[in-house]
Amino acid sequence: MSDLIRAARTRARLTGAQLAERLEVTTAAVSQMEQSERRGTIQLDTLRRALAALGQDIRLDTAPSSPYAPFAPSNVTDEINRALDEGRPELALRLLTHAASMIAENPDRFSAESLEWRPTEVGDHRWEQLFRAVMSDAIPAGRAKPNWATAKRLPRAWYPFGQYPSLKARAKTSTPAGLRALNIMVDERSLARA
Structure with a gap:
């Protein structure tokens, strides 16, 4: 939740x-x-x-029901955290890329508020930067980018699937330029398949 x-x-x-x-x-x-x-x-x-x-308070609110709500950044963040907690990074990437494609293909289904509201972050700071980069790219040109959507460059190259030598080798040659600039090494095919 x-x-x-x-x-x-x-x-x-x-x-x-x-x-x-x-x-x-x-x-x-x-x-x-x-x-x-x-x-x-x-x-x-x-x-x-x-x-x-923790010096925080909870804010409860309602939002119109929508079949696109599971793909809003706040909901995807929670699902990615759950997948990572379960040791399922492949699922985390699949959740992220599917949500990003839903936003890119259906921008009129997501209000500015549903894109902006994100009370939590992905627990792993590297995955958080990947999340920010992929979701920011999904928001169509002409729409304001949420405050959270600016990714920071990692201090050294990170291979989310470095435990698989073939994926690591592929990532070295086919990581999209935007992710490569952030030191996030994920090959184009893994991003498309997820």
Whole structure:
């Protein structure tokens, strides 16, 4: 569902143990809160209490129901975090590229607000930069880019699928220029197939 606690904890540069101390609970309880939030089973008062310990408050809002809502940046972020937590980077890339293609092919189905609103980030900073680059490219020319959509260059080359020698070799020669400039090495074919 969401990843607000972990995102706020990360921004505050706190460990789970440090948040547990603030909440006067165990580290395991903080882990359980974060997991139940991702599953969408967390109690609202528990979420509020955890966020308050991080100096944050929760904002609830409604949005019109849409078949395109699962492809909005906020929802895709949460799904990518879930896939990465499960050790499924291939799924994370598939989710990202599919959402980007939905935005690029159906720009009129996404309001400026649905593209801008993104309360959490991808937990892995490298994947976050890949997310920003791919999603920014998907937003058609003439539409304002969200504040979060500027990717930062990684300090050294990163191969999301470096554990596969053939994909790493392919990425060295066929990574799109925009990603290569960011030191994100993903070959064109993997981006298209995902």
